[in-house]
Amino acid sequence: MNTPLPPHDRIFDVLVVGAGVVGCAVTRGLALEGARVMLVEKAGDILDGASKGNSAILHTGFDAPPGSVEQACISEGYREFREIHGRLGLPLLKTGALVVAWDDSQAERLPDIVLRAHANGVTDAEHIGADTAAALVPGLGPGVRSAVRIPGECLVDPWSTPLAYLLQARAHGAGFLNHCEVREGRFEGDRWCLSTSRGELRTRWLVNCAGLYGDILHRRLTGETPFTIRPRKGQFVIYDKSAGRMTGTILLPVPSKTTKGIVVCPTVFGNLLVGPSAEEQDSRDNAEVDSEILKMLKSVGESILPGLNRHDVTAVYAGIRPATESGDYRILTDRERQYLCLGGIRSTGLSAALGIARQACRTICGNGHRYSPPESIRWPRVPQISDAGERDWMRPGNGGIVCHCELVTRREIENALNGPLPVRSLAGLKRRTRVTMGRCQGFYCSAELGELTAGFLDPPMDAAIRQPAS
Numbered sequence: 028m029n030t031p032l033p034p035h036d037r038i039f040d041v042l043v044v045g046a047g048v049v050g051c052a053v054t055r056g057l058a059l060e061g062a063r064v065m066l067v068e069k070a071g072d073i074l075d076g077a078s079k080g081n082s083a084i085l086h087t088g089f090d091a092p093p094g095s096v097e098q099a100c101i102s103e104g105y106r107e108f109r110e111i112h113g114r115l116g117l118p119l120l121k122t123g124a125l126v127v128a129w130d131d132s133q134a135e136r137l138p139d140i141v142l143r144a145h146a147n148g149v150t151d152a153e154h155i156g157a158d159t160a161a162a163l164v165p166g167l168g169p170g171v172r173s174a175v176r177i178p179g180e181c182l183v184d185p186w187s188t189p190l191a192y193l194l195q196a197r198a199h200g201a202g203f204l205n206h207c208e209v210r211e212g213r214f215e216g217d218r219w220c221l222s223t224s225r226g227e228l229r230t231r232w233l234v235n236c237a238g239l240y241g242d243i244l245h246r247r248l249t250g251e252t253p254f255t256i257r258p259r260k261g262q263f264v265i266y267d268k269s270a271g272r273m274t275g276t277i278l279l280p281v282p283s284k285t286t287k288g289i290v291v292c293p294t295v296f297g298n299l300l301v302g303p304s305a306e307e308q309d310s311r312d313n314a315e316v317d318s319e320i321l322k323m324l325k326s327v328g329e330s331i332l333p334g335l336n337r338h339d340v341t342a343v344y345a346g347i348r349p350a351t352e353s354g355d356y357r358i359l360t361d362r363e364r365q366y367l368c369l370g371g372i373r374s375t376g377l378s379a380a381l382g383i384a385r386q387a388c389r390t391i392c393g394n395g396h397r398y399s400p401p402e403s404i405r406w407p408r409v410p411q412i413s414d415a416g417e418r419d420w421m422r423p424g425n426g427g428i429v430c431h432c433e434l435v436t437r438r439e440i441e442n443a444l445n446g447p448l449p450v451r452s453l454a455g456l457k458r459r460t461r462v463t464m465g466r467c468q469g470f471y472c473s474a475e476l477g478e479l480t481a482g483f484l485d486p487p488m489d490a491a492i493r494q495p496a497s
């Protein structure tokens with residue numbers, strides 16, 4: 028089930044720890060610079076941490092603290108995503124967003140939100156009245172005072188996006204090792220010698236993208252604790268596709284200091300999402316949902332869009348943000364030890380990942396290291412699993428539809444199991460194809476899927492479906 032180990036004598040230019048969206052983007056950036064780069068991940072598949080459960084909004088950065096590292100990375104990442112997504116086959120729903128004020132005290136804060144947006148370069152953000160907001164979203168609940176419109180906010184596919192980054196990195200020679208946990212490391216003058224669950228690995232530069240475990244890895248490598256991860260859970264309810272068109276735009280609340288608040292928005296898969304909540308917890312892994320919080324989310328969602336109460340909830344899930352005691356990302360560079368920590372990428376990493384990657388490339392490649400960038404750039408396309416483009420079920424020779432709720436074909440499943448970066452868990456297969464993620468949650472297709480995936484998944488499907496969803 029493991030990807031093969033590289034030869035023993037190999038020293039990488041850069042080794043990236045953690046295959047979340049940040050690690051995948053950094054690996055891509057460095058591979059395009061011509062570095063010999065290896066991405067290692069302790070889980071069997073990519074996206075096993077914070078990156079597996081988010082709201083999938085490509086933020087403009089309109090509300091980020093001006094002058095923060097986060098704001099700079101979002102802004103750079105947003106621009107690059109919009110430039111490249113088409114060439115990688117990644118969907119982009121240009122929905123825009125409304126920050127809606129539901130009472131006078133929220134309405135009083137809207138002018139400051141517009142000012143901050145303009146200061147952050149989001150100059151098309153504008154204050155609009157309640158009538159204009161209602162005309163844009165006819166189903167909005169009563170009591171809207173006014174709103175801020177941010178036309179540039181978009182929705183993306185949260186799982187295919189990092190996959191596309193890694194596939195492009197692989198097309199330029201980057202390696203990927205799964206089931207490879209970095210346990211310890213020492214810097215030996217010009218290189219790192221790392222002890223991992225799959226043996227010793229050596230690298231010149233080391234990049235910590237360990238997300239929810241970023242502080243622990245940092246301490247193991249450097250002996251220092253400059254920040255502490257404070258896991259913050261976010262729960263979601265997903266409404267059936269019948270609700271997907273109730274709003275064509277992202278509906279945001281006026282944010283608080285700790286959270287962007289509960290969002291109501293469509294998804295690129297045609298559903299409607301309400302969430303996330305924000306609960307501090309000790310566990311870095313426990314993504315269980317709580318019935319009281321889900322009830323609260325439904326009630327908030329239905330007060331924003333009252334018509335939602337006529338639609339069914341298809342699924343619920345939770346993600347965990349790698350928040351820290353700081354309001355900003357924790358990007359720490361130790362040039363002497365050729366070490367870079369990209370930590371505390373809490374609520375905006377999907378939007379900022381390409382910007383963070385550019386910052387990492389400037390740190391590593393602009394420091395006397397000169398790799399040989401490829402003469403031409405390859406643009407592998409990811410399979411289209413959103414409703415934004417032609418799906419495999421529309422094309423001949425697909426082997427028939429296995430999951431009828433999400434229209435997933437036999438060929439899509441076989442390609443995910445056998446293609447580049449083969450998937451090795453049911454959770455990973457869901458993220459690659461959306462199989463079992465629809466209305467029946469796998470009730471009708473699990474038997475056929477069990478046969479198709481026999482010998483590929485660890486744990487196998489009959490065991491995996493008895494485990495709580497991840």
Ligand SMILES: Cc1cc2nc3c(=O)[nH]c(=O)nc-3n(C[C@H](O)[C@H](O)[C@H](O)COP(=O)(O)OP(=O)(O)OC[C@H]3O[C@@H](n4cnc5c(N)ncnc54)[C@H](O)[C@@H]3O)c2cc1C
Nearest residue numbers: 045047049069076077078082084209238261346376377378
């Ligand atoms: C509820 C919620 C909603 C969000 N909404 C949005 C949004 O709408 N838009 C947006 O831009 N962002 C959003 N985010 C933020 C975004 O999801 C995160 O910023 C991002 O996923 C962080 O990615 P990461 O790569 O830093 O960490 P992770 O995704 O946690 O990746 C770290 C990886 O490192 C691996 N790892 C850890 N330790 C080791 C080790 N020692 N050896 C090997 N591997 C290791 C882990 O298994 C994991 O796969 C949201 C997040 C949450 C939780």
